[in-house]
Amino acid sequence: MDTARNTALEAWMTEHGYSSNSLAEAVNRSMELLTGRPGGLDGSSVRAWKAGRVKWPKSATRKALEDIAGLPATALGFVPRGRTPSAPASPQQEDPDMKRRTLVGGVAAAAAAAAAAPGIASPRRIGISDVDRLRKRFSEIVASDHRHGGQLGIEQRAAALAEEALNLQNAGSATQRVRSNLYASAAAFRSSAMWAAIDGRRYDVAKAHMREAQALAEMSGDQAIKFRIWSHAGTMYRHMGRPADALAANDVARNLHLTRRDSLFASLGLARQGAILGTAQDRTATRRAFEQAQDAMLRADPADYRPVWMLAFYDQAELDSLALSAHLALGDYPTAEYYAHRCLSALRPHMVRSRAIATTRLAHAQLAQGAADAATATAMAVSANAATQHARVARMLQEFGAALRATAPGSSTAQTWTEHTASWRMAA
Known part of the structure; x- marks a missing residue:
């Protein structure tokens, strides 16, 4: 052989x-x-x-x-069974975006040809069942994000599903309601691709997804997906260290009439505003934003209909996570630790990515208060997978290690941390 x-x-x-x-x-x-x-x-x-x-x-x-x-x-370099090896295209010659566009174009062309072929079949009728199928795929994307977060594979899969939703627009006849739902589905997938890129610190790519998502959301007329996109934009600019842009983007989300109709959306907008204000070092406004976010959450009617992405993540634990982020940025470490413990005690099991982030932030808060041993034990509780595969967690843990070595250089605690991170690298 x-x-x-x-x-x-x-x-x-x-x-x-x-x-x-x-x-x-x-x-x-x-x-x-x-x-x-x-x-x-x-x-x-x-x-x-x-x-x-x-x-x-x-x-x-x-x-x-x-x-x-x-x-x-x-x-x-792989060879299909029954074929002789041939010279493969070099990585420089193979453009992944061109490959995706070619595949998407081929699907669209095939669908259009099938719809137009005379004497073979009548044009396909696109209906709510097609929309429901896309919504099921969207739920899978949301679940993957909460388990893994920031992965390129999630981003690529969500972007491909956005294209699939758009292809259905040209695959047959549909009512205006169905067409609006297809645009909303495409916008939802594109916003998930945007979030995966943000979470993976691929900000230039995230901006490109954002522009496409915004255009699709406008065509859909869906207020909830508009809120999600602009709220994500605010978070993106916060992570980039641009609080003025973050506030402006988040204000677009907060000013949608949806937030006046549903207090839970109002609460999320206020909580994310509080996180941005923490980055901007505005203590008074930060405290007021979280008080208002908490009040709005308590007023929210649990019986109201809300999209799957909202139900999957926004609750008391997420509000506390945002408060943790804000007070850590403000340098109010005891309050940050308080919110970290509240968040971790209430996180639902599927929030794997969120647990890793909150645990890492707790370690930072403990170290800043001089509890190096406790902080190191907390940081070591982060899973090897999150520590090596999630860009945001990996960076925060690198910053933790640098702060630990500066705080306790040459200590047994610092040595323990160095050995532990080496085991992470070996596992990766």
Whole structure:
């Protein structure tokens, strides 16, 4: 049996800093996003690819790997069964965006041709069942985000689903209500792609998703998705250290009439305003914003209809998480610690990403109060996956390590932290 090494895959892994173990873990996570179940690969699986012992992985594995690489399997040196190897396209020649546009264009063209073909079938009728199917996919995206957060695979999947929703506009006839819902679905997917990019600190990409999401939301007329997009924009600018822009974007969300109709939306807008004001070092306004956010939450009618993305994350724990962020930025560390404990005690089990962020912020608050041992124990409770795969958590933990070494240089606590982070890197 010919077992020529897969040098194309080896070169790609070297270029992108993947070991056999870390690529196996990345593919397993990508398979979970695709299928709902994590893959079962390990480092030996990837070594078999590199050695040429496996020339054509199973279909789900290939798709997961292609999503990570942004390249077809053949460009990574794999050879379909029954074919002889041919020179693959180089990574420089393969444009992932062009690939996506070609696939999307092909789907749209096929749908249009099927609708227009005379004597074969009448044009397809696009209905609420199509919208419901997209909403189910959106719920899956939201769930993946809360488990993993910030991953490129989530961003790419959400963007592709936005294109799928738009393709349906041209795939047949539909009522105006259905068309508005399709635009709202496309805007919702695009806003999830935007959020994944923000969470992964890919801000230029997030801005591009934001512009598309805003245009789609306007065509849909959906107030809730407009709120989500502008509220995300405020959070993005807050993370970028631009509080004036953050307040302006968040004010667009807060001024939508939806916030006057539903106190829960008003509460979220006020809580995010409080987080921005904390970054801007306005103590009085921060305190007032969170008092108003709490009052609005208490007034909210739990029986009101709300979209899945709102129900999935905004509750007392999220309000406390935003208060934690604000008081940490203000340097009010005892209050930040108070809100951290409140948040962590109330977080729902599916909020995996939020738990890692709140735990890391708690460690910062404890260290700033001189409790180095307690802070280090808290930081060590963050999972290795979040510490190495989530850009925001990884950066906060790096900052924690730097602050710990500055606070207690050469101490046994600092040494313990150094050894612990080394184990994270080995696991990755």
